[in-house]
């Protein structure tokens with residue numbers, strides 16, 4: 001397995017020659033962390049991202065033989081659309097992750113009908129309090145602009161989204177570049193996770209990541225790297 005290991009204080013780089021190799025390796029790491037969490041505290045709390053990258057990883061993870069009935073899956077972020085929408089991350093997770101062995105997991109969505117995104121975020125924030133925080137595993141994606149979760153560089157109130165001391169779980173996001181309004185976990189909840197993976201694929205994403213960790217204007221993914229208590233595990237394939 002072709003693998004490139006680069007490290008810095010804030011991240012550990014795991015490079016793979018093939019996307020399928022990455023999917024299998026990341027699924028193995030996540031399954032191992034969830035199993036450890038279940039052994040230690042009786043449950044595993046996992047948050048995953050949406051978008052076009054995770055499908056192969058979701059399929060590989062869904063088949064992992066772990067105690068899925070003790071796993072709670074939620075989302076890092078969600079577009080303000082119903083699960084029936086092709087834009088829905090809940091729909092993506094239902095179709096690709098909550099199948100096979102992982103069908104036994106409990107899924108906690110972020111979207112539900114509400115008057116507006118602020119109301120949805122407030123009721124999510126209350127509803128998700130009862131989850132067994134902190135996250136055991138969070139799997140992030142990243143856009144070419146260096147956004148992760150729904151921390152878009154042009155988001156209103158970006159500082160609030162990125163506040164590492166926030167007590168919020170879910171926050172509303174308005175950002176012109178996001179398409180529709182979003183619901184996102186706060187950075188504070190993400191960086192508390194026991195294992196933080198960043199799953200990116202393609203040369204454009206590698207270039208964007210290299211740019212984000214170089215000196216210069218701080219991009220949202222850099223805020224996560226800087227605030228994380230442990231190195232973020234970056235999984236990349238061309």
Ligand SMILES: O=C(O)[C@H](O)[C@@H](O)[C@H](O)[C@H](O)COP(=O)(O)O
Nearest residue numbers: 049050051052053141142143149
């Ligand atoms: O709702 C979303 O879109 C994600 O949570 C978002 O943060 C995603 O991870 C990046 O935008 C990368 O998306 P791609 O995988 O489509 O490049």
